[in-house]
Amino acid sequence: xxxxxxxxxxxxxxxxxxxxxxxxxxxxxxxxxxxxxxxxxxxxxxxxxxxxxxxxxxxxxxxxxxxxxxxxxxxxxxxxxxxxxxxxxxxxxxxxxxxxxxxxxxxxxxxxxxxxxxxxxxxxxxxxxxxxxxxxxxxxxxxxxxxxxxxxxxxxxxxxxxxxxxxxxxxxxxxxxxxxxxxxxxxxxxxxxxxxxxxxxxxxxxxxxxxxxxxxxxxxxxxxxxxxxxxxxxxxxxxxxxxxxxxxxxxxxxxxxxxxxxxxxxxxxxxxxxxxxxxxxxxxxxxxxxxxxxxxxxxxxxxxxxxxxxxxxxxxxxxxxxxxxxxxxxxxxxxx
Amino acid sequence: xxxxxxxxxxxxxxxxxxxxxxxxxxxxxxxxxxxxxxxxxxxxxxxxxxxxxxxxxxxxxxxxxxxxxxxxxxxxxxxxxxxxxxxxxxxxxxxxxxxxxxxxxxxxxxxxxxxxxxxxxxxxxxxxxxxxxxxxxxxxxxxxxxxxxxxxxxxxxxxxxxxxxxxxxxxxxxxxxxxxxxxxxxxxxxxxxxxxxxxxxxxxxxxxxxxxxxxxxxxxxxxxxxxxxxxxxxxxxxxxxxxxxxxxxxxxxxxxxxxxxxxxxxxxxxxxxxxxxxxxxxxxxxxxxxxxxxxxxxxxxxxxxxxxxxxxxxxxxxxxxxxxxxxxxxxxxxxxxxxxxxxxxxxxxxxxxxxxxxxxxxxxxxxxxxxxxxxxxxxxxxxxxxxxxxxxxxxxxxxxxxxxxxxxxxxxxxxxxxxxxxxxxxxxx
Numbered sequence: 232x233x234x235x236x237x238x239x240x241x242x243x244x245x246x247x248x249x250x251x252x253x254x255x256x257x258x259x260x261x262x263x264x265x266x267x268x269x270x271x272x273x274x275x276x277x278x279x280x281x282x283x284x285x286x287x288x289x290x291x292x293x294x295x296x297x298x299x300x301x302x303x304x305x306x307x308x309x310x311x312x313x314x315x316x317x318x319x320x321x322x323x324x325x326x327x328x329x330x331x332x333x334x335x336x337x338x339x340x341x342x343x344x345x346x347x348x349x350x351x352x353x354x355x356x357x358x359x360x361x362x363x364x365x366x367x368x369x370x371x372x373x374x375x376x377x378x379x380x381x382x383x384x385x386x387x388x389x390x391x392x393x394x395x396x397x398x399x400x401x402x403x404x405x406x407x408x409x410x411x412x413x414x415x416x417x418x419x420x421x422x423x424x425x426x427x428x429x430x431x432x433x434x435x436x437x438x439x440x441x442x443x444x445x446x447x448x449x450x451x452x453x454x455x456x457x458x459x460x461x462x463x464x465x466x467x468x469x470x471x472x473x474x475x476x477x478x479x480x481x482x483x484x485x486x487x488x489x490x491x492x493x494x495x496x497x498x499x500x501x502x503x504x505x506x507x508x509x510x511x512x513x514x515x516x517x518x519x520x521x522x523x524x525x526x527x528x529x530x531x532x533x534x535x536x537x538x539x540x541x542x543x544x545x546x547x548x549x550x551x552x553x554x555x556x557x558x559x560x561x562x563x564x565x566x567x
Numbered sequence: 568x569x570x571x572x573x574x575x576x577x578x579x580x581x582x583x584x585x586x587x588x589x590x591x592x593x594x595x596x597x598x599x600x601x602x603x604x605x606x607x608x609x610x611x612x613x614x615x616x617x618x619x620x621x622x623x624x625x626x627x628x629x630x631x632x633x634x635x636x637x638x639x640x641x642x643x644x645x646x647x648x649x650x651x652x653x654x655x656x657x658x659x660x661x662x663x664x665x666x667x668x669x670x671x672x673x674x675x676x677x678x679x680x681x682x683x684x685x686x687x688x689x690x691x692x693x694x695x696x697x698x699x700x701x702x703x704x705x706x707x708x709x710x711x712x713x714x715x716x717x718x719x720x721x722x723x724x725x726x727x728x729x730x731x732x733x734x735x736x737x738x739x740x741x742x743x744x745x746x747x748x749x750x751x752x753x754x755x756x757x758x759x760x761x762x763x764x765x766x767x768x769x770x771x772x773x774x775x776x777x778x779x780x781x782x783x784x785x786x787x788x789x790x791x792x793x794x795x796x797x798x799x800x801x802x803x804x805x806x807x808x809x810x811x812x813x814x815x816x817x818x819x820x821x822x823x824x825x826x827x828x829x830x831x832x833x834x835x836x837x838x839x840x841x842x843x844x845x846x847x848x849x850x851x852x853x854x855x856x857x858x859x860x861x862x863x864x865x866x867x868x869x870x871x872x873x874x875x876x877x878x879x880x881x882x883x884x885x886x887x888x889x890x891x892x893x894x895x896x897x898x899x900x901x902x903x904x905x906x907x908x909x910x911x912x913x914x915x916x917x918x919x920x921x922x923x924x925x926x927x928x929x930x931x932x933x934x935x936x937x938x939x940x941x942x943x944x945x946x947x948x949x950x951x952x953x954x955x956x957x958x959x960x961x962x963x964x965x966x967x968x969x970x971x972x973x974x975x976x977x978x979x980x981x982x983x984x985x986x987x988x989x990x991x992x993x994x995x996x
Contacts, residue, residue, distance in 0.1 A: 273752040273755065273756075330982060330986075333986060341751075341752070342618075342620055342751050342752075343985070343989075345620065345752065345755065346912070346916065346981075346985065347982065347985055349909055349912060349981065350913075350978045350979075350981035350982040350985065351978065351982070352909070352978070353905070353909065353913075353974050353975070353977050353978030353981065354974075354975055354978035354979060354982070355978075356905065356974050356978075357971055357972070357973070357974030357975030357976075357977075357978060358975065360968070360971035360974065361968040361971045361972070361975065362968075364967075364968070365971070474903075477904075477905070478763075480759070481756070481759055481760055481763060484756045484759075485756070485760070488753065488756060492752075536692075538771060540767050540770060540771045541764075541767050541771070543760065543763040543764060543767060544760075544763075544764045544767060546760070547757075547760035547761070547763070547764055550756065550757070550760065551745055551746075551757065554745070554746065554749055554753055554757070555745060558749055558753075
């Protein structure tokens with residue numbers, strides 16, 4: 232019984248949140264890694280692209296809610312995602328046309344493009360703050376729980392409850408669907424194959440008649456969609472705030488680098504590595520250990536390795552460890 | 568010629584603020600401009616001279632701020648008695664753990680290596696927490712409303728400036744040792760991360776600098792306004808200029824700060840110029856322009872990068888200490904990467920990367936714009952919304968969002984400069 236209680240507590244406080252957070256990070260890291268693979272620079276504006284997509288979705292959600300549209304037990308925001316994707320796509324395509332294209336034609340060094348993306352980051356950030364404001368918004372509606380802690384306790388008679396929030400289930404299902412679609416696209420379709428060819432060897436791809444502008448266009452489309460979906464899922468799970476999205480840049484980059492920049496599979500693995508370590512290291516393990524350890528050995532403290540404020544430190548330390556021992560990332564990305 | 572004209576133009580902008588708004592705000596812009604110029608010099612050393620992409624400026628600036636607290640605040644005796652020794656012992660043990668782990672890793676091989684290192688780390692960290700945690704709790708319990716931290720050394724505040732540079736240099740050495748020699752993107756992410764960690768430590772380690780409770784009332788290197796106003800001699804000479812005592816005292820204090828900052832800026836600028844035109848500077852630029860060739864000539868590229876990275880970060884640390892001294896308080900909650908990292912980058916790029924005078928010019932100009940965009944944006948929005956009905960939703964929203972115009976404007980300025988004049992206002996010679 233104690234063992235079961237321990238397992239339930241572990242799932243409730245560590246496994247489920249980490250899986251949800253990991254899916255969100257993985258989607259974000261996929262965007263970063265695609266840009267890196269195809270356009271060959273680290274896009275510092277990615278966090279704010281997520282923010283813009285989410286902002287449009289939030290506005291559309293409010294519009295739908297005002298019209299009385301609802302999605303039953305599911306959050307209305309899911310209906311609004313396509314509008315968010317449209318908004319984000321329009322913005323990144325405009326940015327590409329008026330900003331990045333110039334440097335691509337010049338064959339500018341990657342670090343120049345990184346600085347350019349810094350400027351874009353400022354603009355996106357300013358836009359988000361001007362349009363929706365810097366405050367915290369919760370836009371999840373519908374049913375809050377699939378199983379609430381109390382229902383679970385009543386059902387099983389265990390001491391520990393297992394709460395499964397709707398947003399967590401939606402996050403995981405959506406992430407799986409999106410990733411499956413992405414991999415199908417990259418591996419099976421002509422456009423996807425041309426993207427991978429372009430990423431592997433630009434000159435050869437050009438020689439075989441692949442249109443680079445088309446590859447870039449499709450990449451931006453995918454990246455904007457991924458960013459919006461990742462942003463909306465994160466926002467549903469927690470809340471929407473422009474500054475938080477900017478801060479997500481660090482764990483997302485850590486995930487992409489840990490997995491191997493340029494490797495989509497690596498981005499997903501990296502997302503989960505980062506999420507599990509963040510949640511695991513900042514969680515107070517006492518609640519779980521109470522059930523698993525004999526009473527004599529029960530810990531006095533909270534058994535929390537680091538306070539939650541240090542979650543950035545966790546992604547950072549993992550990043551450094553990977554860089555030191557395996558600079559190309561877990562999945563052998565295309566870096567040095 | 569161009570240099571002189573552009574500096575004159577910026578001087579006119581600041582003087583214009585003095586004539587049109589108030590001399591107090593003009594001097595405030597000048598003082599923060601001086602500090603920004605120092606930060607820009609530091610970043611320019613790294614980016615302009617060596618091509619290192621450091622986006623952790625905020626962390627080094629904050630470390631400089633921490634130095635001010637650690638040097639200038641009087642020590643809190645009760646807190647030292649309660650747990651000062653324990654905290655010091657804990658920190659030493661923590662450092663010893665890391666050293667031991669590195670030694671185990673370096674001296675052993677095979678299976679023992681991984682498990683041995685992990686075991687040392689785990690046991691060491693457990694002991695470290697066991698020693699540190701109770702002492703921290705004891706220190707933070709000492710008069711938490713006013714103290715709750717160890718305090719500083721009680722030395723004159725000006726000592727904090729070089730110490731801030733040293734703290735930043737130490738952090739830069741550690742981060743540079745790990746991340747330099749890897750790809751430039753990795754250095755960027757690593758510095759971005761270390762900056763966030765420094766801020767997290769400042770916010771959470773209350774025993775160090777009171778965390779988000781802020782340390783206020785830091786000692787000043789200049790007299791207090793109140794004392795000046797009570798000094799009959801000062802009031803008399805102020806009256807000689809036709810100023811009342813209150814205005815004169817605030818102006819006097821700001822001018823004195825400005826002179827102190829100007830001395831630091833000029834010293835650093837002269838040193839930077841000497842470095843730029845020395846054989847060392849030419850070597851750095853050669854490394855920047857062609858690493859492979861420099862390596863082939865037998866230059867130790869990673870070591871030179873580490874050197875310039877530490878130097879540039881130290882300059883940012885000095886600037887951070889100066890800024891905290893000017894503010895008179897350390898508020899970890901107010902450090903934001905957009906303001907303290909990316910804005911400095913805008914200064915360097917706009918001013919002209921690789922040109923020290925350019926970085927200084929960019930520091931003044933961009934700081935002026937950062938401050939003045941808000942009133943200008945307000946004017947702009949009033950013009951746009953003039954035709955709209957009063958009380959309309961859109962008008963209120965547009966007027967409200969003026970405060971966020973800054974970010975947008977800075978982004979547009981950065982993109983325009985990169986596109987139209989990528990070498991900046993004062994290009995590298």
